[in-house]
Amino acid sequence: MQLDAFQTLADPTRRRIVESLRKGERQVSEIVREAGIHQSGVSRHLGILHDSGFVTVRPEGQRRLYALRPEPFRELEGWLSQYRNLWEARLDRFGAALEHRRKARRPKK
Amino acid sequence: MQLDAFQTLADPTRRRIVESLRKGERQVSEIVREAGIHQSGVSRHLGILHDSGFVTVRPEGQRRLYALRPEPFRELEGWLSQYRNLWEARLDRFGAALEHRRKARRPKK
DNA sequence: TCCTTATATCCATGTGTATGTATATGCACG
């Protein structure tokens, strides 16, 4: 159903897969070992990662080698940069004052 | 249930709310107008954004003013930076013209 | 005190999605 970059990374397992690809190409069985879920699940996640542009596939014999593509990361970077202003400016001005974000919710009961 | 940054931003409505806060404090009714969903939904989303550390609330009379907090953005930046290598390196390999900021040659892996 | 505005919470509902099991497809190699 074509997820966007944030939706794609929202799933922890998928993020684990992405992280395991950080160091380069991997075949599915390797990823299965690190992912902690069943092989069918990994394949499905890899399919989703492929649909959303996060990975490329390269068949090699009976295996399939997956690798990260840079585009989605650039897209995230672009989105995030809109807020760079906010978090850089606030850094020194407020600093520790913002540290109590605890509670403050729910008045009574 | 305490969502992480990616899960929080996975919802498009929530992202729209965050974007509408980019320019500063807003009260709920303003956000409702831009969000395109019912007020109860907006309040729920704001609660989630609060729980995940994206926003602060400041009561002012009967209204509540919401504003962005920098922390989650820094966290995203941190995660993303692990991949900067990847997408800058690739950029170089593809010979993109927009990369005149790079000075040092990067050995390929 | 009553009425209105602003926001939060409860409830019911529909939809999405992550997962495992089982099965299919494709390649390798004897």
Added chain:
DNA sequence: CGTGCATATACATACACATGGATATAAGGA
């Protein structure tokens, strides 16, 4: 060919979650 390995897909299930409507709470103003 037939057997085994690597990966993908089908199916069923369970659970999470976004949403609207109704209602609760709280403040402001007449």
